[in-house]
Amino acid sequence: MSDRTPALRLEGIVKTFPGVRALDGVSFDVMPGEVHALMGENGAGKSTLMKVLGGIYQPDEGRIFVGEVPAVMTSPLEAKAKGIVFIHQELSLAEELSVAENIYLGELPRKRFGLVDWARLEQQTNAILAKLRVGFDAKTRVGDLSIANQQMVEIARALTVEAKAVIFDEPTASLTDAEKVVLFDVIAGLQAQGVGIIYISHRMEEIFKITDRISVLRDGSYRGTVKTAETDEESVTQLMIGRKLDLSRNEIHHALGDVALEVRGLSCADLYTDVSFEVRRGEVLGFYGLVGAGRTEIAETLFGLRDPSAGQILLDGRDTVIRSPAAAIALGISLVPEDRKGQGLVLGMNCRDNMTLPQVDDLRAGPFVAEGAEVAIFDQYRDRLDIRTPGWKQLAGNLSGGNQQKIVIGKWLSMHPNVLIVDEPTRGIDVGSKSEIHNLIRELAAQGYAVIVISSEMPEILHVSDRIVAMYSGRIMRTFTAEEVTEDKLIQAISGLTPENVA
Known part of the structure; x- marks a missing residue:
């Protein structure tokens, strides 16, 4: 295979479900050593195309080539045998099995008489885990791992075969910043070996950081391919959704009502300490911080999923005890979970x-x-x-x-509800739907709802919030109004720096 022959090529793929033409003659290729982004709104056909490639669906029309050889993928195992590895966004792990058993599921190394070679399995697995720089080993039960570490187990599967192409479907959705660095190093290593990478993500900053080309699907049809270095976010967004988006910061103001929810000195074991804030009707209060800052745990306490160890919760000025989600719902508190x-x-x-x-x-x-x-x-x-x-x-x-x-x-x-809490409102959602959710949040506030938004994305928290609570290690560092907040101030606050420290 020459350097100009695609590692993988799909030609005229058609896939129809009852009442829906999910793919309409889509063609796509990835070169050896290339990171090729596949983008589109949710429902554009990306996942369907990759499931055709991964042997989960069979195309109604069209052909697949691995190198120069036509290929038919009748199952995921057959696709993997041909060098096509699919790392799913949705975890597909057996929680009761070990990390090693999950990574080599269906192809465990064997000794005589078909017995599993446990020593070799453990050795091979630990060698792969060392490349990923994770803090667990081959014998760890998968169900005991965090979601982020389970995602790393999914990624480890790609390193067990001599892959020709690896499909990453939203691989960083559950990863911390440190784990993302490891993932990008793994991708760079696969590139150096001549493996073609198909990278599906809604995170524009990642797309522009690691990819070589970007192909776009819309409504099941191919809309074009551009070189990443020769385009920008606005152009790609227009190609995806056919319109411009309003990505400006929140400058829409309306009259605020009474205080709907007030929290005084709330604490919960080792998760967060002495948290105080209030949110008014007609207001969007944003919570921003790093993973582990305590934002989600506060929301879970307000929804009755955790018992606080100290502090007060006041609804409409009345001291309230919330022991369960049913009690929270009865009191008019709703939680859209992460x-x-x-x-x-x-x-x-x-x-x-x-x-x-x-x-x-x-x-x-x-x-x-x-x-x-x-x-x-x-x-x-x-x-x-x-x-x-x-x-x-x-x-x-x-x-x-x-x-x-x-x-x-x-x-x-x-x-x-009186208070609507929305945790990570647009995680895993395309830019078009993201804009719709943002507009919806602002509209709900304008209608008089008290809204709390928890987000790990700075542009999102700046875009929707009237005020922003910056958290670090279970404590509120600062609360900013929309007028006074800057990106630098936010980063300093969520890094544990007070204005005095910065000065």
């Missing part, structure tokens, strides 16, 4: 039932749930939030990330 698929939705349940799940008991007509009332609620919030789905019978697991997030938000809005 992990919408694991905690916010029942993926195998339809959109209507997900939307009305918290209020099923209130929708009963005798021993049965009033289906008409459920459908009416779904229809109302589908229209209000512009949820794109063929109908309420669609399974939540089949929706794009942006539409799944809208289902979770609609579920809580239908309960008419």
Whole structure:
């Protein structure tokens, strides 16, 4: 194979599902040693195209070439045998098995009589883990690892074979900044070996940092390929969604109402200490900080998932004790969780039932749930939030990330909360849907909701917030208004620096 022959090439791929033409004659290639980004809105066809390549789906039309050789992928194992490794965004690990067993699942090294060669398995696994510089070993049970470390186990699978092309689907969604550095080093190492990398991500800063070319899909169709060095974020965004986005900071102001929620001296074991803040009706209060700063844990306490060790929670000025999520919901506090698929939705349940799940008991007509009332609620919030789905019978697991997030938000809005907490509102969501979610958050505040937004993305927290709480190691360092905050001040605060330290 010459240097000019693609490591992998897809030609005229068509894939149709009932009522949906998911891929419409898509062609794509990746060269040896290249990092080629595949971008598009949620639902554009990226995942479907990669599942065709990975042997999960069979194309209705089109051809796949590995090097110069035509290939048919009838299963993921066959794709891997041909040198195509797929690292999924959604973890596909067996939690009860060890790290080694997960990495070599289906191809465990064997001794005589088919017995597993445990010593060789452990040795091979630890050699791979050393390259990833992780803090666990081959014998560790996967279920005991954090989500970020489980993602590193997924990545380790790519290093077990002599790969020709490796597909990374949102690989940094659960990784810390330090783990991202290791991942990018691994990718650079694969490049140096002549492996083609297909990189799917919604994070523009990563795309422009590590990729050579960018290809864009929209509505199942190929929209073009550009060299990363010759384009910019705005041009790629327009190619993806066909319109410009408003990425400016929040400068929209409206009258604020009374204090809806006040927290005084709240503490929770070793997670956070002496936290005090308030949020008014009509206000978006942003929480920003590094992983482990305590932001999510505060939200979980307000929603009754954690018991505080000290402090007060006041709703409308009244001292309140929240012992459970049911109590929080009854008091008008709703939480859109960070992990919408694991905690916010029942993926195998339809959109209507997900939307009305918290209020099923209130929708009963005798021993049965009033289906008409459920459908009416779904229809109302589908229209209000512009949820794109063929109908309420669609399974939540089949929706794009942006539409799944809208289902979770609609579920809580239908309960008419006093305080809406949104944790990482746009994680794993494309730039078009991200803009819609941002606009929705601002609109909810304008309608009088008290909104708390937790985000790890500085542009997002600057764009949606009226005030920003900067946290470091379980403590609030500073609270900024939209007028006084700067990126430098935010970075200093979440790094543990006070204004006096900086001075």
